[in-house]
Structure formats: structure tokens, C-alpha cells
Amino acid sequence: MFDYIVNVSGYILEGSLITFQLYLVTAVFSVGLGIAGALGKISKIPFLQAILSFYTWVFRGTPLLLQLFFAYYGLPVLGITLQPFPAAALTFIINYGAYFTEIFRGGIESIPEGQYEAAEVLGLNYRQTMSRIIIPQTVKRVLPATSNEAINLVKDSALVAVIGLGDLLRSAKVSVTRDFSIIPFIIAAIFYLVISSIIVTVFRKLEKKYSVYE
Amino acid sequence: MIKAKNICKSFTDLEVLSNVSFAVKQGEVISIIGPSGSGKSTLLRSLIGLEKINSGQLFIEGTQVKDDNKIAYRKMGMVFQGFNLFPHKTVLENLIEAPLVVNKEKKALAIKRAENLLKKVGLFDKKNSYPAQLSGGQKQRVAIARALAMKPDIMLFDEPTSSLDPELVGEVLTVIKDLADENITMLIVTHEMGFARDVSDRVFFMDQGKIISDTVPEKIFVNPESKRIQTFLTKILSQNDSSQ
Ligand SMILES: Nc1ncnc2c1ncn2[C@@H]1O[C@H](COP(=O)(O)OP(=O)(O)OP(=O)(O)O)[C@@H](O)[C@H]1O
Ligand SMILES: [Mg+2]
Numbered sequence: 329m330f331d332y333i334v335n336v337s338g339y340i341l342e343g344s345l346i347t348f349q350l351y352l353v354t355a356v357f358s359v360g361l362g363i364a365g366a367l368g369k370i371s372k373i374p375f376l377q378a379i380l381s382f383y384t385w386v387f388r389g390t391p392l393l394l395q396l397f398f399a400y401y402g403l404p405v406l407g408i409t410l411q412p413f414p415a416a417a418l419t420f421i422i423n424y425g426a427y428f429t430e431i432f433r434g435g436i437e438s439i440p441e442g443q444y445e446a447a448e449v450l451g452l453n454y455r456q457t458m459s460r461i462i463i464p465q466t467v468k469r470v471l472p473a474t475s476n477e478a479i480n481l482v483k484d485s486a487l488v489a490v491i492g493l494g495d496l497l498r499s500a501k502v503s504v505t506r507d508f509s510i511i512p513f514i515i516a517a518i519f520y521l522v523i524s525s526i527i528v529t530v531f532r533k534l535e536k537k538y539s540v541y542e
Numbered sequence: 543m544i545k546a547k548n549i550c551k552s553f554t555d556l557e558v559l560s561n562v563s564f565a566v567k568q569g570e571v572i573s574i575i576g577p578s579g580s581g582k583s584t585l586l587r588s589l590i591g592l593e594k595i596n597s598g599q600l601f602i603e604g605t606q607v608k609d610d611n612k613i614a615y616r617k618m619g620m621v622f623q624g625f626n627l628f629p630h631k632t633v634l635e636n637l638i639e640a641p642l643v644v645n646k647e648k649k650a651l652a653i654k655r656a657e658n659l660l661k662k663v664g665l666f667d668k669k670n671s672y673p674a675q676l677s678g679g680q681k682q683r684v685a686i687a688r689a690l691a692m693k694p695d696i697m698l699f700d701e702p703t704s705s706l707d708p709e710l711v712g713e714v715l716t717v718i719k720d721l722a723d724e725n726i727t728m729l730i731v732t733h734e735m736g737f738a739r740d741v742s743d744r745v746f747f748m749d750q751g752k753i754i755s756d757t758v759p760e761k762i763f764v765n766p767e768s769k770r771i772q773t774f775l776t777k778i779l780s781q782n783d784s785s786q
Contacts, residue, residue: 450692541673
């Protein structure tokens with residue numbers, strides 16, 4: 329029994345490598361996309377704002393699973409074939425980028441106008457004002473919402489099992505079917521809980537660090 | 543030092559400054575008084591480029607300021623009613639931010655000057671505090687020091703004591719008075735009539751987007767020439783009394 333648990337855990341751990349990779353790639357690029365999107369949305373360029381509004385409307389208003397199917401099964405119809413991992417990564421980045429765009433936009437807009445004015449009369453230019461005054465204050469304000477998304481992403485990552493990517497959940501399911509045992513699912517649940525807990529802890533630390541000034 | 547010629551400013555169809563002209567000499571201290579909505583803040587904000595004027599000309603130390611000539615704005619510092627300190631930076635960091643980033647000063651030098659300025663406004667011991675840990679009066683003194691850290695020739699104050707509890711007003715006014723003695727040019731929008739009378743060389747009375755009186759304080763406070771000013775002063779003095 330103990331040997332079995334160790335064996336299955338090892339197998340599921342292998343699957344979780346894909347989950348980790350997907351998580352990292354998505355986290356890095358969707359946050360970047362979200363910052364760019366938010367800056368675009370608060371810019372005074374109507375064309376850019378329109379495009380970004382359409383983008384967030386579509387990707388926040390349709391199921392992630394549909395977007396995943398679209399990237400993996402739909403795009404080949406148009407002659408674009410993606411391997412499972414790139415298809416999943418692309419979908420997740422664009423989807424989470426849409427959420428982060430809105431979160432960061434809200435955060436930036438919550439910074440009072442007086443901060444911009446103080447920076448301006450001191451001679452800071454737009455780039456300096458954003459990077460040194462506005463964004464650092466925004467980070468603090470968006471931490472709770474970002475933390476939620478970070479945990480959602482752990483759970484959403486399991487969706488990639490449906491396009492045949494051998495992630496944590498899929499490894500567990502394969503074991504369940506093969507061994508006719510419920511233990512792999514329990515192990516998978518524990519894995520997810522551990523990952524989520526680590527993320528929650530990291531964000532708590534961050535929030536604590538940022539709470540020094542208020 | 544400052545010369546304004548026929549400045550006009552409208553927000554959509556509301557004319558807020560109409561043909562405002564005046565001149566301020568080096569070292570002069572000007573108080574700007576007048577009823578709410580008369581355009582006092584807009585005037586200061588136009589001087590430093592926070593508002594774009596629709597027409598007219600503005601010269602700072604002989605240079606005409608325009609959007610493509612922001613250098614002239616750098617001769618001025620501004621202090622706001624709401625302090626607008628950077629909450630994520632300590633007091634010292636608030637002071638050295640612009641000298642480091644805008645003027646590319648050496649850090650040690652910027653810190654030294656910042657510390658001297660903090661001593662001057664009596665807040666040296668708060669240099670490592672965050673703004674949230676300060677009282678309103680302390681915040682405003684930091685804001686003044688922060689503006690001074692950029693070595694402005696001209697300081698603009700927009701109701702620097704209006705959001706302070708009455709017992710904290712004095713400490714801020716004292717700091718501003720000290721500056722006046724140092725021969726720095728200042729324009730101060732204020733509702734503190736006693737202070738205006740004390741500190742200023744001239745008083746501008748604004749009404750409906752115009753400077754309707756530009757004269758020495760004795761004249762405006764002791765012997766106001768127009769009915770409009772009389773009414774205003776009576777009203778504001780009785781307000782100040784009732785708030786004390
Ligand atoms: N950004 C703006 N958009 C539209 N109207 C504005 C704007 N800023 C000021 N105004 C209007 O311009 C007029 C003058 O405003 P201003 O703030 O200059 O008055 P003020 O003399 O400073 O008044 P107070 O004593 O209340 O501060 C007011 O009617 C105000 O509503
Ligand atoms: Mg005002």
C-alpha cells in the first residue's frame with residue numbers, strides 16, 4: 329500500500345511538471361500582458377481603448393474551456409495547428425491577461441489624481457511617474473485580487489487535461505482508470521492544496537511587506 | 543519674475559479666468575484671496591502648467607512658458623491643499639525623489655540637503671516615517687520641504703492650511719513665514735486673513751475669474767475699496783471666528 333502511494337505520487341509529480349511549467353509561463357506573460365493592457369486602457373488613445381475593451385469583453389465573457397478548445401481544435405480548421413502545450417499556454421496567457429488588464433486598470437485608476445499632479449510639478453515625466461509613483465502604489469492595491477487569480481490559475485490549469493496534455497490531473501486520472509483505485513485522486517487533491525497553500529503564503533508575505541506604509 | 547498677460551482659461555463653456563494680467567517681482571509675497579469658485583486654484587495651476595491656458599502669455603523669469611518649454615515650470619514649486627505626499631515612500635524618500643530622478647543629483651548630496659530642509663521645517667526626527675504616520679500639519683511641512691528640495695525660485699501654495707485642524711494651522715504658517723523672510727517669491731492662495739495681512743507684500747482679490755483688486759494688504763483689509771470685497775471679508779472673518 330505504502331509502495332503504491334509512493335509510486336503513484338511519483339507519477340503524478342511527473343504530470344505536475346507540466347502544470348508548473350504552464351503556471352510559470354502563464355503567470356509571467358499574463359501579468360506582463362495585463363500591465364500593458366491596463367496602461368493602454370488608461371491611455372487617451374480611443375482606438376487602443378476600443379481594441380482592449382473588445383479583448384477583455386471576449387476573453388472574460390466566454391468560458392476558458394471554450395477558448396482552449398478553440399485554440400487546440402478550432403485553429404487547425406483555419407490552418408494553424410498548435411501542439412497541446414503551446415495551445416494551452418497561449419490560451420491561458422491571453423485569458424489571464426484579460427483579467428489582469430481589468431484588475432490593474434482598476435488599481436491604477438484608484439490612485440488619486442493628486443499623485444500625478446505632485447509628480448508633475450516636481451518635474452517627473454510620464455514614464456518616471458508611472459514606474460516610480462503610480463505602479464508601486466498600484467501593486468499594493470491589486471495584491472488581493474491578484475492573489476485570487478493566482479489560486480484560480482492553479483485550479484484552471486487542470487483544464488488542459490481535456491486536450492490531452494499530461495498534467496497533474498491527467499496523470500491522476502490515468503492512474504485511477506488503470507488501477508481502479510481512488511487514491512490517485514486523493515493524492516492529486518493534496519498536491520493542489522499544497523500548491524495553493526504555498527501561493528497563499530507567498531501573497532500573505534507580500535501583503536505584509538506592502539502594509540508597512542499604511 | 544512672473545508676468546502674466548491676458549490669461550484666459552475655460553472649462554468647456556465656463557470661463558474661469560478672463561483676461562488676467564499681473565506681474566510679480568523677485569522676492570515678493572502675494573496672497574490671493576476671494577470667494578470659492580473665483581478661479582484662485584486655476585490661476586496657480588495655470589502658472590505651473592497643470593492647466594493649459596486657452597490664450598494669453600505667461601513669462602517666468604523672462605522666458606515664455608509653453609508646452610514645448612517645460613523648463614520654466616521647473617523654476618516653481620507647488621504645495622497643495624491635500625499634501626499629495628507619496629505614501630509608499632518615507633519622508634526622506636519623498637524629498638530626494640525628484641532631485642535624484644529629475645535632476646540626477648548624487649544621492650549623498652540629495653540626502654544631505656533633504657536632511658537640512660527637514661531640520662528647517664522641524665521634522666528631522668521623522669525622516670524615516672511614512673506619511674501615514676504623520677499629522678496633517680507635519681505632512682504639509684514635509685510637502686513644503688519636498689518642493690524646496692528642487693530649489694525653486696517661486697513657491698505656489700494652494701490653501702496650504704485649509705484641510706488642517708485649527709490647532710495645526712500655526713505650525714505650517716510659521717514655516718511659510720520663514721520662507722517669506724528668505725526672499726523667496728511666493729503666491730499663496732489662502733483663507734487665513736490675518737496671515738495674508740501679515741506676510742504679504744500685495745494681495746490679489748479675485749472674483750469671477752478676474753483680479754479685481756491688486757494692492758497692499760493695509761488697503762484691502764483696513765480700507766477695502768469695493769463693496770464686493772467688504773462683503774467677502776465680513777463673511778470670511780465671521781466664519782473664522784465661529785470656527786474657533
Ligand atoms: N477641471 C475642471 N473642470 C471643470 N470645471 C472646473 C475644473 N476645475 C475648476 N473648475 C471650475 O472652475 C471654477 C473655478 O475653480 P477654482 O478651483 O479655480 O476656484 P477657487 O477660487 O480655487 O475656489 P475654492 O476657494 O473653492 O478653492 C469653479 O467654478 C470650478 O467648478
Ligand atoms: Mg481652490
